[in-house]
Amino acid sequence: MLEAVEVLSARMAQTESQTDEAGLIRAAQKGDQDAFERLVRSYDHSVLRVAMNLLRSPDEARDVYQEAFLKVYRNLHTFRFDCSFHTWLYRIVTNICLDHLRRRKVRREESTVVETSEGVVDRMSQLEEGAPHADPERQMWNRQLGGKIDQALESLTPRERAVFELRHYEGLRLRAIGEMIGTTEEAAKNCLFRATQKMRASLEAFV
Amino acid sequence: MNCNEVVREIPPYCYGEVSPAIEETLEAHLADCPACTRELAKHRKFLTRMDERAEMPDTGMLASCRTDLRTAISRVPAPVATNWLESFRNLWQLNIPFRVPVGAMALVALGFFAARVTPERFGGMKAGLSEPMFSNVRSVEPDASGQVRISVDEVHRRMVSGALGDANIQQLLLEAAREENNPGVRVESIGLLKNNVDSEEVRNALLDALTRDQNPGVRLKALEGLRPYAGNKDVRKTLASVLVKDENAGVRVQAIDLLTTHRDDSIVGALQNALQYEDNTYVRAQCERLLAEMKASVGTY
Numbered sequence: 056m057l058e059a060v061e062v063l064s065a066r067m068a069q070t071e072s073q074t075d076e077a078g079l080i081r082a083a084q085k086g087d088q089d090a091f092e093r094l095v096r097s098y099d100h101s102v103l104r105v106a107m108n109l110l111r112s113p114d115e116a117r118d119v120y121q122e123a124f125l126k127v128y129r130n131l132h133t134f135r136f137d138c139s140f141h142t143w144l145y146r147i148v149t150n151i152c153l154d155h156l157r158r159r160k161v162r163r164e165e166s167t168v169v170e171t172s173e174g175v176v177d178r179m180s181q182l183e184e185g186a187p188h189a190d191p192e193r194q195m196w197n198r199q200l201g202g203k204i205d206q207a208l209e210s211l212t213p214r215e216r217a218v219f220e221l222r223h224y225e226g227l228r229l230r231a232i233g234e235m236i237g238t239t240e241e242a243a244k245n246c247l248f249r250a251t252q253k254m255r256a257s258l259e260a261f262v
Numbered sequence: 263m264n265c266n267e268v269v270r271e272i273p274p275y276c277y278g279e280v281s282p283a284i285e286e287t288l289e290a291h292l293a294d295c296p297a298c299t300r301e302l303a304k305h306r307k308f309l310t311r312m313d314e315r316a317e318m319p320d321t322g323m324l325a326s327c328r329t330d331l332r333t334a335i336s337r338v339p340a341p342v343a344t345n346w347l348e349s350f351r352n353l354w355q356l357n358i359p360f361r362v363p364v365g366a367m368a369l370v371a372l373g374f375f376a377a378r379v380t381p382e383r384f385g386g387m388k389a390g391l392s393e394p395m396f397s398n399v400r401s402v403e404p405d406a407s408g409q410v411r412i413s414v415d416e417v418h419r420r421m422v423s424g425a426l427g428d429a430n431i432q433q434l435l436l437e438a439a440r441e442e443n444n445p446g447v448r449v450e451s452i453g454l455l456k457n458n459v460d461s462e463e464v465r466n467a468l469l470d471a472l473t474r475d476q477n478p479g480v481r482l483k484a485l486e487g488l489r490p491y492a493g494n495k496d497v498r499k500t501l502a503s504v505l506v507k508d509e510n511a512g513v514r515v516q517a518i519d520l521l522t523t524h525r526d527d528s529i530v531g532a533l534q535n536a537l538q539y540e541d542n543t544y545v546r547a548q549c550e551r552l553l554a555e556m557k558a559s560v561g562t563y
Contacts, residue, residue, distance in 0.1 A: 088335075095331065100519065103324055104512075107317040116319065120327045121334055128335055204315045222277060223309070224316055224512065226479035228449070229279055244274055251273045255308050 080140055084132050091131070095124055098141070101225075102148050108224045109152040109217060111205055119155065123148045138234075145227070146235045149217055153236070156213035200261055207257035215250035218243050263287045268298045272305050278445025278477055285444065316511050318544040321551070363425055370423065426454060432464070439467050445477040452480055456487025465491060469500050478510040485516045492520040502532035505549075511542045518548040530558045 076097070082090035102123055106116035126147050134143060208216055217236055221227045227235075233243040263271075263284075268291050274280050275288055292299050400413035424431040438451035452471050455464050465488070472484040481504075491497045497520075504517045514536075521529060533549045537560055540546050553560050 092332075095328070099328065100319070100324060103319040103327060104317065107319050111317060113323060117323070117327055117330070121331055124331050125334055125338065128338060200311060201315055204312065223312055226449075226482055226512075228446070229274065244279075247273050248270055251305070251308070254312075255305070258308065258311065261311055
């Protein structure tokens with residue numbers, strides 16, 4: 056009996072996870088809040104990861120998360136299934152991230168590095184301290200490398216940075232990245248080359 | 263291809279984003295050029311360093327983002343399509359059975375007949391296939407009249423198209439998923455196969471790609487495809503192994519996210535094992551949370 060209940064609950068869970076995404080989008084378009092929330096949950100981890108990797112600032116990543124999903128909420132009724140929902144959402148997220156990066160360039164801010172009473176602190180490097188069992192030497196190395204990588208990333212243009220991060224950390228194809236940032240696959244490829252050359256020059260001691 | 267051109271192609275090559283022809287030329291150049299081989303090795307090392315710096319949001323951050331979003335949405339009036347134009351556009355969303363395949367077939371048929379009736383000088387189809395390539399010369403026989411008879415093996419490239427559900431297309435995709443030389447082809451194939459994960463053969467191909475493929479992009483696609491089967495015993499066993507063995511933090515994050523969707527005491531050992539080596543904050547936190555939920559210790563004694 057217990058086994059039958061387990062099988063039944065496993066099947067129910069399986070059916071639930073197989074729910075048609077298009078059906079979910081259509082329900083959300085008709086105002087079904089529960090469907091919208093399920094849609095958000097299917098993608099929000101990736102959205103936050105993209106924002107974290109692109110901006111390397113938890114605060115800005117939170118802003119991008121909220122701005123992107125509010126935009127999706129307001130404009131979901133205009134989504135026509137011309138492309139996949141994933142592509143549509145990533146286009147929104149990338150554009151918001153690019154706006155943040157451009158604003159940051161204008162302000163000439165180092166978003167992850169802040170001045171405190173104890174001196175200059177990199178907020179991103181502090182996040183790693185949550186792993187209590189990790190090797191201290193490795194943590195030190197990671198911090199040094201992390202600082203250098205952040206500096207190298209800051210030297211890229213917003214577009215170069217977006218192309219590199221989306222290709223390297225999100226595994227997106229150059230063609231898809233080109234579509235997202237409104238350019239061709241070839242231009243995205245050139246951008247990737249410039250970005251990697253600049254970063255490798257900055258990180259020469261580490262690679 | 264000279265050294266400068268090779269250096270420009272190295273970044274897309276490392277991500278499996280060059281065409282088969284460029285890949286072949288590039289590899290031929292690399293075989294004879296120590297400088298470019300060193301450049302490739304340095305680039306790969308740079309990519310590995312960048313992998314170590316991947317950022318993963320922790321669960322607490324994700325949870326607070328969700329709460330903030332819910333609050334923000336509760337203040338926004340629900341948007342709906344109201345005007346006649348919107349309503350007209352909504353007609354396209356009616357659930358007509360087989361709308362997409364029938365539409366696709368109609369377009370293919372239209373293209374086929376249009377090419378047949380268009381004269382060649384206006385860009386219509388040429389009679390016969392494109393020029394064949396030959397892979398092997400079997401024999402060469404000169405004759406008395408000055409002619410030569412050459413026996414060759416021909417290789418024809420042809421386009422095959424069909425619905426994803428078609429058995430032949432499915433077989434070709436399964437073959438393409440194992441295409442060793444081109445990770446780009448593998449990513450695309452796995453991405454398409456994952457839509458038909460109900461087939462055991464496809465599921466096995468995804469599991470195989472997840473454990474064996476060198477390209478993290480392919481492994482991530484395979485993980486996405488296995489999501490509906492996160493409760494399946496074999497899938498969970500593979501996920502537990504990926505959690506311990508996979509070098510890519512992004513893949514491990516997806517694996518632990520799938521493992522957390524079902525409670526299963528048989529993965530306790532794998533979670534404890536993963537905790538000994540894992541240095542990704544998010545994966546560690548998830549492992550610890552799962553172990554706490556199952557009332558298991560976080561270490562092995």
